[in-house]
Amino acid sequence: MVFTGWPAPTGKHLSLATPFPGDRPLLLSSGARLGPVQVAYETYGRLDDARGNAVFVCHALTGDSHPARHHADDTPGWWETMVGPGRPVDTRRYFVICANVVGGCAGTTGPWATGPDGAPYGEAFPEVTVADMVGVHRALLAGLGIRRLRAVVGGSLGGMQTLEWLLRHPQDADGFAVVAGTARQSADNxxxxxxxxxxxxxxxxxxxxxxxxxxxxxxxxxxxxxxxxxxxxxxxxxxxxxxxxxxxxxxxxxxxxxxxxxxxxxxxxxxxxxxxxxxxxxxxxxxxGAMDHFDAFAAPDRLADAAAPPAVLLYSFASDRLFGPEHSDHIKTELAARGLTARHERDETSDIGHDAFLLDVPGFLATADRFLKDLDLRAGARRDDLVTS
CATH class of the missing domain: 1.10.1740.110 (Rna Polymerase Sigma Factor; Chain: A)
Known part of the structure; x- marks a missing residue:
């Protein structure tokens, strides 16, 4: 029996893009080339005239491009507490993009996809890294005509992507929020x-x-x-x-x-x-495998220059036995050693564990909301400076 591949999901809110066609394949961190690369993504809200109100949401290990409902009758998303009207990532205020990662099985090219021989890749699919995931998402944004984001936000594996994005391309966003994340897996992980x-x-x-x-x-x-x-x-x-x-x-x-x-x-x-x-x-x-091999600060001087240093929020949960507060402390220390200040907020109220970042934890959601509104104020002040200069 030949492996027939995983069926990519379809839906009226799912969009598909091919930022890396077959004749311009993606160069993976491993040195392998992968093409074509299709990306499944969803968008919420409206991009403003200045094209400056976009927020990219990075999903966790088993997430997809559907963090929230688009309307009352829609299928619930995986981050309903964070994304939507009146939520911290307010879809009335922001143009929100979320895309399935490369290597996944929710529409973006992965082992389910058809390989060069006409059959699904299966176990022959090349190894991907967190850096590859970020590279594909940045190519998607370029195709959408978005050059700068208000924020990149992600939890768990999404937090790894957010941190990788910050280190490689700090100029891409006004702020980065790493939630329940880590710079590297512990031996226990x-x-x-x-x-x-x-x-x-x-x-x-x-x-x-x-x-x-x-x-x-x-x-x-x-x-x-x-x-x-x-x-x-x-x-x-x-x-x-x-x-x-x-x-x-x-x-x-x-x-x-x-x-x-x-x-x-x-x-x-x-x-x-x-x-x-x-x-x-x-x-x-x-x-x-991508999570296990991720080591954000393996290079001692790793942090690209940015003309205006972005704001960085690290949020952890004391009850999280996967990526607890010590992981965020490590990120904060490493960023400080590279000249970038990060704010670390630690929740002591929830006993849920790692999954708390997906649930209704009032202190966490209030902190995320304030962080994003502060970014809005900074962006407004920057525009005012440009107008008066």
């Missing part, structure tokens, strides 16, 4: 991803055809369960589930995984089953 990789590859080992495909899918379900344990804190798991038995004592959904006796097991099984319906195991391997 690497270990969790090693187990996830083993679950996926081990389940498909020494197999081919449909057996291998079934193994990859089963392994991805297990990997998703592992990841959820890092996204939630011990306190939140205890509060939500404790030692409660599975509801009704029986299965409540058609899980393909082993059914456990406890409610927390049922929750993990449910999360795994949902994930299998929307994600490609090969993309998952690509993206966790």
């Amino acid at each position: 690497l270990a969790w991803n090693a187990v996830a990789r083993h679950a996926i590859r081990g389940s498909a080992a020494v197999a081919a055809g449909p057996v291998r495909e079934a193994g990859l899918r089963a392994g991805l379900g297990t990997a998703r369960m592992i990841a959820h344990l890092t996204y939630l804190s011990e306190q939140s798991l205890h509060r939500k589930f404790g030692r409660a038995p599975r509801k009704g004592g029986t299965r409540t959904h058609p899980s393909s995984l082993v059914q456990g006796d406890f409610a927390v097991e049922s929750y993990l099984e449910h999360q795994a089953d949902k994930f299998l319906r929307r994600f490609d195991p090969r993309s998952y391997l690509q993206l966790i």
Whole structure:
């Protein structure tokens, strides 16, 4: 059985661009060339006459180009608390762009896409990095005629992209907000991803055809369960589930995984089953590999010059056992060593864990809102200076 690829999503709000056609391929960090490269993206709001009110939202590991609803009847997005009318990234005030990353499976070129031989790339898809993701997004913006952003905002893997963007191209935006992010994976982070990789590859080992495909899918379900344990804190798991038995004592959904006796097991099984319906195991391997190899400050002098230093917000959550406050402290110290001041805000109110950045945490959302409004004021003052000079 030939791998048929992951179906790219379609929707009336999804747009597609090809910033790197076949005759002008993308040069990846690895030295490999990839083309054509298609990018799936969505936009919200209106670009103002000065083309200066654009905000780019970078998605996390399993996100996509749909952070929020476009209207009341639309499918909910993954960052409804942050993006939308009256939210910090206010779609009445900003022109918002969000794009699926290269290597993903939500419309942007990845392992699901057709390769040079006419068949899907599958496991032959070249290795991508966080820098490659940023390069593709910048090419998308160039095609849209946007030269400068009001802000780049992202959490988790999206925070890695935001940090990479800041270091390579600080002149691209007035401000950068790195939320629940890191400059590099810790040994603990690497270990969790090693187990996830083993679950996926081990389940498909020494197999081919449909057996291998079934193994990859089963392994991805297990990997998703592992990841959820890092996204939630011990306190939140205890509060939500404790030692409660599975509801009704029986299965409540058609899980393909082993059914456990406890409610927390049922929750993990449910999360795994949902994930299998929307994600490609090969993309998952690509993206966790990009996260593992990301090391923002590996070069001691790494920070491009900018005529006007951008504002930088780092936001962390004390209950986050994946990228806790110490990760943001590290970023702040490294940026300061390069002459750039960053503001680090730490939330102590939520016990949710890493996923707090996706949820309604009032202090966090208020901080993000103030940060963006301050950028608006700075941009307005800059325009006034230009008019009067």
